[in-house]
Amino acid sequence: MAESIPIALHDNCYEPKENLIEAILAGDVARVQQLSMRNYSVPATDSWVIYQACLQGLEMMHALSINPDSNINRAMPWQMGEQTMHFVLRTPTCRFRGTKIGVISFLIEKGAHPLQRDRQGNTALHLLAESPAQNNTDGFGIMQLLLDNTTFIPSTIRKECLSHINTRNDPQEEGEGCTPLMVAVLCGNTSCVQTLLEHGASPHLVGPLFRTPLYFAVVKNLTGIAQLLLQYGGVIDSEIVAKASSLEMMTVLSQSL
Incomplete structure:
Protein backbone atom coordinates (compact mmCIF):
# COMPACT_ATOMS: atom_id res chain seq x y z
CA MET A 1 0.00 0.00 0.00
CA HIS A 113 -4.45 61.48 10.91
CA PRO A 114 -7.98 62.37 12.08
CA LEU A 115 -8.02 65.31 9.68
CA GLN A 116 -7.42 63.19 6.58
CA ARG A 117 -10.46 63.74 4.35
CA ASP A 118 -12.64 61.14 2.71
CA ARG A 119 -14.12 61.41 -0.79
CA GLN A 120 -16.68 63.98 0.40
CA GLY A 121 -14.25 66.07 2.42
CA ASN A 122 -15.18 64.58 5.79
CA THR A 123 -12.66 64.44 8.62
CA ALA A 124 -12.87 62.04 11.56
CA LEU A 125 -14.96 64.63 13.40
CA HIS A 126 -17.55 64.68 10.60
CA LEU A 127 -17.72 60.88 10.45
CA LEU A 128 -18.10 60.53 14.21
CA ALA A 129 -20.75 63.27 14.26
CA GLU A 130 -22.90 61.33 11.78
CA SER A 131 -22.37 57.90 13.33
CA PRO A 132 -25.64 56.15 14.23
CA ALA A 133 -23.82 54.52 17.16
CA GLN A 134 -23.48 57.17 19.86
CA ASN A 135 -22.03 55.98 23.17
CA ASN A 136 -18.85 56.02 25.24
CA THR A 137 -17.06 53.67 22.82
CA ASP A 138 -18.20 55.20 19.53
CA GLY A 139 -19.46 58.49 18.13
CA PHE A 140 -19.21 61.17 20.81
CA GLY A 141 -17.07 58.90 23.02
CA ILE A 142 -14.28 58.74 20.44
CA MET A 143 -14.81 62.40 19.57
CA GLN A 144 -14.18 63.36 23.19
CA LEU A 145 -10.94 61.37 23.19
CA LEU A 146 -9.78 63.20 20.06
CA LEU A 147 -10.54 66.62 21.53
CA ASP A 148 -9.83 66.19 25.26
CA ASN A 149 -6.39 66.43 26.83
CA THR A 150 -5.79 62.67 27.10
CA THR A 151 -3.07 60.21 26.13
CA PHE A 152 -5.30 58.73 23.41
CA ILE A 153 -3.49 60.74 20.72
CA PRO A 154 -0.36 62.93 20.68
CA SER A 155 -0.96 66.47 21.92
CA THR A 156 0.12 67.90 18.55
CA ILE A 157 -2.64 66.01 16.74
CA ARG A 158 -5.21 66.96 19.38
CA LYS A 159 -4.30 70.64 18.93
CA GLU A 160 -4.71 70.29 15.17
CA CYS A 161 -8.14 68.71 15.65
CA LEU A 162 -9.18 71.59 17.89
CA SER A 163 -7.87 74.20 15.46
CA HIS A 164 -9.81 72.57 12.60
CA ILE A 165 -13.00 71.90 14.53
CA ASN A 166 -14.93 74.22 12.18
CA THR A 167 -13.63 72.70 8.93
CA ARG A 168 -16.37 72.22 6.34
CA ASN A 169 -16.77 69.16 4.16
CA ASP A 170 -17.59 69.42 0.45
CA PRO A 171 -21.03 70.93 -0.25
CA GLN A 172 -23.57 68.39 -1.52
CA GLU A 173 -26.27 70.94 -2.35
CA GLU A 174 -26.77 74.68 -2.60
CA GLY A 175 -24.89 76.54 0.11
CA GLU A 176 -21.73 75.79 2.05
CA GLY A 177 -20.34 72.46 3.19
CA CYS A 178 -21.09 71.21 6.69
CA THR A 179 -18.93 71.64 9.77
CA PRO A 180 -18.86 68.67 12.17
CA LEU A 181 -21.33 70.61 14.33
CA MET A 182 -23.73 70.99 11.42
CA VAL A 183 -23.45 67.26 10.68
CA ALA A 184 -24.23 66.44 14.31
CA VAL A 185 -27.29 68.71 14.23
CA LEU A 186 -28.59 67.28 10.95
CA CYS A 187 -28.19 63.75 12.35
CA GLY A 188 -29.78 64.67 15.68
CA ASN A 189 -26.76 63.53 17.69
CA THR A 190 -27.12 65.66 20.81
CA SER A 191 -24.03 64.39 22.63
CA CYS A 192 -21.83 65.21 19.63
CA VAL A 193 -23.37 68.68 19.44
CA GLN A 194 -22.55 69.25 23.09
CA THR A 195 -19.01 67.87 22.78
CA LEU A 196 -18.23 70.07 19.77
CA LEU A 197 -19.68 73.21 21.36
CA GLU A 198 -17.74 72.57 24.56
CA HIS A 199 -14.53 72.41 22.54
CA GLY A 200 -15.06 75.62 20.61
CA ALA A 201 -17.21 74.79 17.58
CA SER A 202 -19.01 77.85 16.22
CA PRO A 203 -22.83 77.81 16.13
CA HIS A 204 -22.79 80.68 13.61
CA LEU A 205 -21.22 79.07 10.53
CA VAL A 206 -23.76 78.42 7.79
CA GLY A 207 -23.99 75.19 5.81
CA PRO A 208 -26.56 73.83 3.34
CA LEU A 209 -28.90 76.51 1.95
CA PHE A 210 -26.66 79.03 3.75
CA ARG A 211 -28.54 78.29 7.00
CA THR A 212 -27.15 78.02 10.52
CA PRO A 213 -27.24 74.92 12.74
CA LEU A 214 -30.01 76.52 14.83
CA TYR A 215 -32.22 76.83 11.75
CA PHE A 216 -32.01 73.09 11.10
CA ALA A 217 -32.48 72.24 14.77
CA VAL A 218 -35.73 74.21 14.75
CA VAL A 219 -36.91 72.76 11.43
CA LYS A 220 -36.30 69.25 12.79
CA ASN A 221 -37.90 70.18 16.13
CA LEU A 222 -34.79 69.15 18.07
CA THR A 223 -35.48 71.15 21.20
CA GLY A 224 -32.55 69.82 23.23
CA ILE A 225 -30.10 70.67 20.46
CA ALA A 226 -31.70 74.08 19.96
CA GLN A 227 -31.21 74.81 23.66
CA LEU A 228 -27.54 73.87 23.44
CA LEU A 229 -26.97 76.07 20.39
CA LEU A 230 -28.67 79.01 22.08
CA GLN A 231 -26.64 78.42 25.23
CA TYR A 232 -23.46 78.78 23.16
CA GLY A 233 -24.55 81.93 21.33
CA GLY A 234 -26.84 80.77 18.53
CA VAL A 235 -28.75 83.70 17.02
CA ILE A 236 -32.51 83.70 16.47
CA ASP A 237 -34.03 85.52 13.51
CA SER A 238 -37.59 85.89 12.26
CA GLU A 239 -37.20 83.04 9.76
CA ILE A 240 -36.12 80.66 12.51
CA VAL A 241 -39.07 81.68 14.68
CA ALA A 242 -41.41 81.05 11.74
CA LYS A 243 -40.08 77.48 11.43
CA ALA A 244 -40.98 76.52 15.01
CA SER A 245 -43.63 73.80 14.77
CA SER A 246 -44.26 72.86 18.39
CA LEU A 247 -45.18 74.67 21.57
CA GLU A 248 -42.04 73.30 23.23
CA MET A 249 -39.79 74.75 20.51
CA MET A 250 -41.59 78.09 20.57
CA THR A 251 -41.06 78.19 24.34
CA VAL A 252 -37.34 77.45 23.94
CA LEU A 253 -36.96 80.25 21.40
CA SER A 254 -39.04 82.77 23.35
CA GLN A 255 -36.89 82.26 26.43
CA SER A 256 -33.85 83.42 24.45
CA LEU A 257 -35.41 86.41 22.70
Whole structure:
Protein backbone atom coordinates (compact mmCIF):
# COMPACT_ATOMS: atom_id res chain seq x y z
CA MET A 1 0.00 0.00 0.00
CA ALA A 2 1.37 3.38 -0.96
CA GLU A 3 2.61 5.54 1.85
CA SER A 4 0.34 8.47 2.66
CA ILE A 5 1.45 11.75 1.11
CA PRO A 6 1.44 14.66 3.59
CA ILE A 7 -0.81 17.56 2.74
CA ALA A 8 1.29 20.44 1.40
CA LEU A 9 1.45 23.34 3.80
CA HIS A 10 1.21 27.09 3.26
CA ASP A 11 4.04 28.22 1.01
CA ASN A 12 4.04 24.96 -0.96
CA CYS A 13 0.45 25.54 -2.04
CA TYR A 14 0.26 29.25 -2.68
CA GLU A 15 2.33 32.36 -3.00
CA PRO A 16 3.24 33.76 0.45
CA LYS A 17 1.15 36.88 -0.21
CA GLU A 18 -1.88 34.65 -0.79
CA ASN A 19 -1.08 32.76 2.40
CA LEU A 20 -0.93 36.07 4.25
CA ILE A 21 -4.35 37.10 2.99
CA GLU A 22 -5.82 33.71 3.89
CA ALA A 23 -4.25 33.84 7.34
CA ILE A 24 -5.72 37.29 8.01
CA LEU A 25 -9.19 36.25 6.88
CA ALA A 26 -8.94 33.07 8.96
CA GLY A 27 -7.86 35.01 12.05
CA ASP A 28 -4.56 33.10 12.22
CA VAL A 29 -2.45 35.63 14.11
CA ALA A 30 0.54 33.31 14.49
CA ARG A 31 0.73 32.68 10.75
CA VAL A 32 0.36 36.39 9.97
CA GLN A 33 3.17 37.15 12.39
CA GLN A 34 5.37 34.49 10.78
CA LEU A 35 4.84 35.83 7.26
CA SER A 36 5.24 39.45 8.36
CA MET A 37 8.59 38.59 9.93
CA ARG A 38 9.61 37.30 6.50
CA ASN A 39 8.72 40.74 5.09
CA TYR A 40 5.59 39.70 3.22
CA SER A 41 2.78 42.24 3.02
CA VAL A 42 -0.69 42.59 1.52
CA PRO A 43 -0.57 43.77 -2.12
CA ALA A 44 -2.12 47.14 -2.93
CA THR A 45 -4.87 45.51 -5.00
CA ASP A 46 -5.98 43.53 -1.93
CA SER A 47 -5.91 46.44 0.52
CA TRP A 48 -9.46 45.68 1.67
CA VAL A 49 -7.87 42.81 3.64
CA ILE A 50 -6.15 45.43 5.83
CA TYR A 51 -9.59 46.65 6.87
CA GLN A 52 -10.54 43.07 7.75
CA ALA A 53 -7.40 42.87 9.89
CA CYS A 54 -8.55 45.98 11.76
CA LEU A 55 -11.88 44.32 12.53
CA GLN A 56 -9.98 41.40 14.07
CA GLY A 57 -8.38 43.68 16.63
CA LEU A 58 -5.04 44.86 17.91
CA GLU A 59 -3.34 41.48 18.10
CA MET A 60 -3.84 40.94 14.37
CA MET A 61 -2.82 44.51 13.56
CA HIS A 62 0.38 44.19 15.59
CA ALA A 63 1.21 40.93 13.80
CA LEU A 64 0.63 42.49 10.39
CA SER A 65 2.68 45.60 11.15
CA ILE A 66 5.82 43.64 12.10
CA ASN A 67 6.79 44.23 8.48
CA PRO A 68 7.57 47.98 8.37
CA ASP A 69 6.43 48.08 4.74
CA SER A 70 2.94 46.79 5.54
CA ASN A 71 1.41 50.32 5.53
CA ILE A 72 -1.63 49.75 7.73
CA ASN A 73 -3.37 53.04 6.89
CA ARG A 74 -3.35 52.82 3.11
CA ALA A 75 -5.58 54.08 0.33
CA MET A 76 -8.23 51.55 -0.61
CA PRO A 77 -8.42 50.57 -4.30
CA TRP A 78 -11.22 52.15 -6.32
CA GLN A 79 -12.39 54.24 -3.34
CA MET A 80 -11.28 57.68 -4.56
CA GLY A 81 -8.39 57.94 -2.13
CA GLU A 82 -10.25 56.90 1.02
CA GLN A 83 -8.00 55.21 3.55
CA THR A 84 -8.28 52.46 6.14
CA MET A 85 -9.07 55.02 8.84
CA HIS A 86 -12.21 56.23 7.05
CA PHE A 87 -13.65 52.72 6.82
CA VAL A 88 -12.84 52.04 10.48
CA LEU A 89 -14.51 55.28 11.57
CA ARG A 90 -17.72 54.34 9.73
CA THR A 91 -17.85 50.85 11.24
CA PRO A 92 -19.85 50.31 14.48
CA THR A 93 -17.93 49.24 17.57
CA CYS A 94 -19.79 45.93 17.71
CA ARG A 95 -18.02 44.78 14.53
CA PHE A 96 -14.57 44.87 16.15
CA ARG A 97 -12.87 42.13 18.10
CA GLY A 98 -11.74 44.29 20.97
CA THR A 99 -12.33 48.04 20.86
CA LYS A 100 -12.77 50.42 17.97
CA ILE A 101 -11.01 53.06 20.06
CA GLY A 102 -7.90 50.87 20.32
CA VAL A 103 -7.84 50.30 16.55
CA ILE A 104 -8.10 54.04 15.83
CA SER A 105 -5.33 54.79 18.31
CA PHE A 106 -3.12 52.17 16.63
CA LEU A 107 -3.80 53.61 13.17
CA ILE A 108 -2.86 57.08 14.41
CA GLU A 109 0.32 55.63 15.88
CA LYS A 110 1.10 54.21 12.43
CA GLY A 111 0.60 57.51 10.63
CA ALA A 112 -3.13 58.00 10.14
CA HIS A 113 -4.45 61.48 10.91
CA PRO A 114 -7.98 62.37 12.08
CA LEU A 115 -8.02 65.31 9.68
CA GLN A 116 -7.42 63.19 6.58
CA ARG A 117 -10.46 63.74 4.35
CA ASP A 118 -12.64 61.14 2.71
CA ARG A 119 -14.12 61.41 -0.79
CA GLN A 120 -16.68 63.98 0.40
CA GLY A 121 -14.25 66.07 2.42
CA ASN A 122 -15.18 64.58 5.79
CA THR A 123 -12.66 64.44 8.62
CA ALA A 124 -12.87 62.04 11.56
CA LEU A 125 -14.96 64.63 13.40
CA HIS A 126 -17.55 64.68 10.60
CA LEU A 127 -17.72 60.88 10.45
CA LEU A 128 -18.10 60.53 14.21
CA ALA A 129 -20.75 63.27 14.26
CA GLU A 130 -22.90 61.33 11.78
CA SER A 131 -22.37 57.90 13.33
CA PRO A 132 -25.64 56.15 14.23
CA ALA A 133 -23.82 54.52 17.16
CA GLN A 134 -23.48 57.17 19.86
CA ASN A 135 -22.03 55.98 23.17
CA ASN A 136 -18.85 56.02 25.24
CA THR A 137 -17.06 53.67 22.82
CA ASP A 138 -18.20 55.20 19.53
CA GLY A 139 -19.46 58.49 18.13
CA PHE A 140 -19.21 61.17 20.81
CA GLY A 141 -17.07 58.90 23.02
CA ILE A 142 -14.28 58.74 20.44
CA MET A 143 -14.81 62.40 19.57
CA GLN A 144 -14.18 63.36 23.19
CA LEU A 145 -10.94 61.37 23.19
CA LEU A 146 -9.78 63.20 20.06
CA LEU A 147 -10.54 66.62 21.53
CA ASP A 148 -9.83 66.19 25.26
CA ASN A 149 -6.39 66.43 26.83
CA THR A 150 -5.79 62.67 27.10
CA THR A 151 -3.07 60.21 26.13
CA PHE A 152 -5.30 58.73 23.41
CA ILE A 153 -3.49 60.74 20.72
CA PRO A 154 -0.36 62.93 20.68
CA SER A 155 -0.96 66.47 21.92
CA THR A 156 0.12 67.90 18.55
CA ILE A 157 -2.64 66.01 16.74
CA ARG A 158 -5.21 66.96 19.38
CA LYS A 159 -4.30 70.64 18.93
CA GLU A 160 -4.71 70.29 15.17
CA CYS A 161 -8.14 68.71 15.65
CA LEU A 162 -9.18 71.59 17.89
CA SER A 163 -7.87 74.20 15.46
CA HIS A 164 -9.81 72.57 12.60
CA ILE A 165 -13.00 71.90 14.53
CA ASN A 166 -14.93 74.22 12.18
CA THR A 167 -13.63 72.70 8.93
CA ARG A 168 -16.37 72.22 6.34
CA ASN A 169 -16.77 69.16 4.16
CA ASP A 170 -17.59 69.42 0.45
CA PRO A 171 -21.03 70.93 -0.25
CA GLN A 172 -23.57 68.39 -1.52
CA GLU A 173 -26.27 70.94 -2.35
CA GLU A 174 -26.77 74.68 -2.60
CA GLY A 175 -24.89 76.54 0.11
CA GLU A 176 -21.73 75.79 2.05
CA GLY A 177 -20.34 72.46 3.19
CA CYS A 178 -21.09 71.21 6.69
CA THR A 179 -18.93 71.64 9.77
CA PRO A 180 -18.86 68.67 12.17
CA LEU A 181 -21.33 70.61 14.33
CA MET A 182 -23.73 70.99 11.42
CA VAL A 183 -23.45 67.26 10.68
CA ALA A 184 -24.23 66.44 14.31
CA VAL A 185 -27.29 68.71 14.23
CA LEU A 186 -28.59 67.28 10.95
CA CYS A 187 -28.19 63.75 12.35
CA GLY A 188 -29.78 64.67 15.68
CA ASN A 189 -26.76 63.53 17.69
CA THR A 190 -27.12 65.66 20.81
CA SER A 191 -24.03 64.39 22.63
CA CYS A 192 -21.83 65.21 19.63
CA VAL A 193 -23.37 68.68 19.44
CA GLN A 194 -22.55 69.25 23.09
CA THR A 195 -19.01 67.87 22.78
CA LEU A 196 -18.23 70.07 19.77
CA LEU A 197 -19.68 73.21 21.36
CA GLU A 198 -17.74 72.57 24.56
CA HIS A 199 -14.53 72.41 22.54
CA GLY A 200 -15.06 75.62 20.61
CA ALA A 201 -17.21 74.79 17.58
CA SER A 202 -19.01 77.85 16.22
CA PRO A 203 -22.83 77.81 16.13
CA HIS A 204 -22.79 80.68 13.61
CA LEU A 205 -21.22 79.07 10.53
CA VAL A 206 -23.76 78.42 7.79
CA GLY A 207 -23.99 75.19 5.81
CA PRO A 208 -26.56 73.83 3.34
CA LEU A 209 -28.90 76.51 1.95
CA PHE A 210 -26.66 79.03 3.75
CA ARG A 211 -28.54 78.29 7.00
CA THR A 212 -27.15 78.02 10.52
CA PRO A 213 -27.24 74.92 12.74
CA LEU A 214 -30.01 76.52 14.83
CA TYR A 215 -32.22 76.83 11.75
CA PHE A 216 -32.01 73.09 11.10
CA ALA A 217 -32.48 72.24 14.77
CA VAL A 218 -35.73 74.21 14.75
CA VAL A 219 -36.91 72.76 11.43
CA LYS A 220 -36.30 69.25 12.79
CA ASN A 221 -37.90 70.18 16.13
CA LEU A 222 -34.79 69.15 18.07
CA THR A 223 -35.48 71.15 21.20
CA GLY A 224 -32.55 69.82 23.23
CA ILE A 225 -30.10 70.67 20.46
CA ALA A 226 -31.70 74.08 19.96
CA GLN A 227 -31.21 74.81 23.66
CA LEU A 228 -27.54 73.87 23.44
CA LEU A 229 -26.97 76.07 20.39
CA LEU A 230 -28.67 79.01 22.08
CA GLN A 231 -26.64 78.42 25.23
CA TYR A 232 -23.46 78.78 23.16
CA GLY A 233 -24.55 81.93 21.33
CA GLY A 234 -26.84 80.77 18.53
CA VAL A 235 -28.75 83.70 17.02
CA ILE A 236 -32.51 83.70 16.47
CA ASP A 237 -34.03 85.52 13.51
CA SER A 238 -37.59 85.89 12.26
CA GLU A 239 -37.20 83.04 9.76
CA ILE A 240 -36.12 80.66 12.51
CA VAL A 241 -39.07 81.68 14.68
CA ALA A 242 -41.41 81.05 11.74
CA LYS A 243 -40.08 77.48 11.43
CA ALA A 244 -40.98 76.52 15.01
CA SER A 245 -43.63 73.80 14.77
CA SER A 246 -44.26 72.86 18.39
CA LEU A 247 -45.18 74.67 21.57
CA GLU A 248 -42.04 73.30 23.23
CA MET A 249 -39.79 74.75 20.51
CA MET A 250 -41.59 78.09 20.57
CA THR A 251 -41.06 78.19 24.34
CA VAL A 252 -37.34 77.45 23.94
CA LEU A 253 -36.96 80.25 21.40
CA SER A 254 -39.04 82.77 23.35
CA GLN A 255 -36.89 82.26 26.43
CA SER A 256 -33.85 83.42 24.45
CA LEU A 257 -35.41 86.41 22.70
